[in-house]
Amino acid sequence: MKIATFNINGIRARIETLTGWLAEAQPDVVVLQEIKTQDEAFPHEPIADLGYNIATHGQKSFNGVAILSKYPLEDMMRGLPGDGSDEQARYIEATVVGERAVRIAGLYLPNGNPQPGPKFDYKLAWMERLRNHARSLRDSELPVVMMGDYNVIPEPRDAAHPEKWRDDALFQPESRAAFRRILNDGWVDAIRLRHPDSLRGPFTFWDYQAGAWQRDNGIRIDHILLSPQAADLLVDLGIDRDERAKDKPSDHVPVWAVLEA
DNA sequence: ATGGTCGCTAAGCGA
Secondary structure, eight states: OEEEEEEOSOTTTTHHHHHHHHHHHOOSEEEEEOOOSOGGGSOHHHHHTTTOEEEEEOOSSSOOEEEEESSOOEEEEESOTTOTTOOOOOEEEEEEESSSEEEEEEEEOOOOOSSSSHHHHHHHHHHHHHHHHHHHHHHTTSOEEEEEEOOOOOSGGGBSSGGGGTTSGGGOHHHHHHHHHHHHTTOEEHHHHHSTTOSSOOOSEEOSGGGTTTTTOEEOOEEEEEOHHHHTTEEEEEEOGGGGGSSSOOSBOOEEEEEOO
16 A cells, blocks of 8 residues: 655645656545645546545645545544534544455644744644644554644754754644654654654655755655554655656655565 | 745745
8 A cells, every 4th residue: 555645735736746746646545735625626527537535634725634545444533533613624533445455644843933923823733633632643543544634843963954954844843842752652753763864854845936946955754644653664765856857846755664464 | 133945825925
């Protein structure tokens, strides 16, 4: 089972970019972030034509997440538990059954800028809710994958120029500590597992501005977290960097893993 | 030090 996460930065502006990548990469399951549309305006047809079932959790203009799957989507859940007043569409979860059942969570963690301020407070509160929910997922003892745009740079080596991110919400000690707390509850950072000795990178995001891609001025903020039972099934992992050089790219690239499932 | 680039939606916000 090949699973992937892709912050698409506007599904309607990016539909041809997405379908081109889907046809080439042939993932079985994809979680999308920043679809930036309500459910009614999501372009189902070109994606369904490639053999995918689709579940969306959209919002007008901003945020919005989705799951695409060649397997049926079971036990759908929309929204992150823990705050009934939170109206931002940032979380979706479903079970897919290939050779075995895998619980898939797709998330778009709040950016949190500017910090300090209410947006940063919301980010940290959201991370605490995610940790709580992640613990219950972990306790299921099923293979679980929690992937998406975490908007957290875990370590200095996850940025080309970490000093430039010193005052940014993505690199604050509080953000990094909250991310670490989730990992320490028993989750595996699959990219880092596969690149243990890299002194710089790999990256998953390059800003549109100031020639960031051309200068390889990137950061690693899209993450695939595996429960222990999912980590046992990991057989391959990749980052489709080449997507960033194509026409009309997202500022993020797809990250994928192959599970023996 | 500033602006730089996108998407969404129609001037400015979010990233």
